[in-house]
Amino acid sequence: MTRKHCKKDSTTLDCPQSLFLQWTQIRDIARVTKDCTVNIVCCDDHPIFRHALVHLLHELIEDAKCTEVSSGAELKQLCLHETDLDMLFLDLELPDGSGRSLFKHHHTSFSKGVVFVSACEDSATILSTLSDGALGFIPKSTSIAVLRQAIQLILSGGQYIPPQALTQKAKPQQEHTNTHAYIEQLTSRQQEILKLATKGLTNREIASLLTLSENTIKAHLRAIYRTLDVSNRTEATMLWMASASSEKRTPTS
Numbered sequence: 117m118t119r120k121h122c123k124k125d126s127t128t129l130d131c132p133q134s135l136f137l138q139w140t141q142i143r144d145i146a147r148v149t150k151d152c153t154v155n156i157v158c159c160d161d162h163p164i165f166r167h168a169l170v171h172l173l174h175e176l177i178e179d180a181k182c183t184e185v186s187s188g189a190e191l192k193q194l195c196l197h198e199t200d201l202d203m204l205f206l207d208l209e210l211p212d213g214s215g216r217s218l219f220k221h222h223h224t225s226f227s228k229g230v231v232f233v234s235a236c237e238d239s240a241t242i243l244s245t246l247s248d249g250a251l252g253f254i255p256k257s258t259s260i261a262v263l264r265q266a267i268q269l270i271l272s273g274g275q276y277i278p279p280q281a282l283t284q285k286a287k288p289q290q291e292h293t294n295t296h297a298y299i300e301q302l303t304s305r306q307q308e309i310l311k312l313a314t315k316g317l318t319n320r321e322i323a324s325l326l327t328l329s330e331n332t333i334k335a336h337l338r339a340i341y342r343t344l345d346v347s348n349r350t351e352a353t354m355l356w357m358a359s360a361s362s363e364k365r366t367p368t369s
Contacts (some may be wrong), residue, residue, distance in 0.1 A: 154199055158224070159218070160207040161193045169205060169233070172260070176267055188213035193359060195225040198232045202227050204243060205254075208234035208245070219248065242281040246350040252276030274316030275350065282357055299359040301343050309336050314353040321322060 154177050160166040161185070169183045183198075185191050188210050195201070204226045208215040215232060223230050229251040236242075242253045251270050254263060255278050266276040299307065312322045319337070323330045337349065346352045 138317060147369070150159060153179050153181050154204065155181050155183070155202045156200070157185060157194060157201060157203070158205045159185045159188075159210070159215075160205070161186045161211055162207075162256075168260075172264060172267065176264065177269065184295075187211060188218050190217060191222065196220045198225075201225050202252075206230055208232050208241070213282070216245065216248070219245075219250065220301045223249065223263070237278070237280050239281045242278060243350070243354060246275065246277060247280075249348075251262075253278060253281070255267060255280070269316060272316075273318045273321075277348055277350075277354075281354075298344050298355060306336055306340050306343070309333060310340055310356050311351060313337070313355050324361055 128302075153215050156173055156177075158166050158169050158173075158294070163237050166184055166186070170184060173182055178312055182192065185194055187210055189202075190207075204222075206215045206218060210218070215234070218231075218325055219230055224245070231251045233256060234247050234253070237255050237257065241259045242335045252266060252275055253355055254276065257276070258266065266278075269276050302310065308326070312325065317325070319330050319333045322328075326333075337352075340352055341347065346354055346355060352366045
């Protein structure tokens with residue numbers, strides 16, 4: 117797939133939370149050229165939000181093909197008959213079923229992944245969907261400016277975590293009374309890699325920045341997960357955030 121990259125920058129989301137501003141740096145925002153269609157599905161039972169989202173996606177992706185569905189049943193039929201689907205924007209709650217259940221059964225139909233959109237702003241719910249493997253969670257209260265940059269972050273290979281999720285001080289599903297102590301168990305190299313992962317950089321970008329192989333970065337991340345007693349990248353980065361907040365340590369430079 118041929119992609120045209122805009123000039124690298126360190127744009128941050130227009131959000132009052134300073135920690136969130138520091139963390140969500142946008143890098144290498146990919147725009148798709150007209151010889152390559154990106155097939156996106158928007159599944160939401162609220163037509164005004166759905167149409168606005170589709171309009172924004174057409175602005176951000178030059179040749180996006182956006183299909184709108186309003187129910188879980190319609191999404192199931194689409195996944196049965198379409199084999200070239202790239203990305204799904206999925207409402208967490210639909211009239212005929214749960215978005216979580218639909219994600220479980222159909223996320224493999226989308227080559228790039230699934231982004232949840234919802235009126236829900238509960239931190240535990242947000243973190244749970246991200247731990248399941250979603251590319252991001254976008255609350256419907258999000259402003260157009262932040263929505264635009266959240267989608268750009270996801271398109272560039274990052275994961276969007278809304279600021280309200282960062283208020284949680286402990287890692288998902290477990291309690292850590294001293295998150296800083298957990299982070300201090302990591303080597304300086306592991307802390308450096310985790311800090312870059314928290315910025316939203318991919319393994320390949322981290323490897324290039326540190327002049328290491330991508331396999332070495334993966335090995336370091338596996339060691340980080342074991343040391344922090346977490347199961348994935350999202351939980352590890354959230355633990356770093358909690359530590360940075362409690363110790364007043366800046367997670368980005």
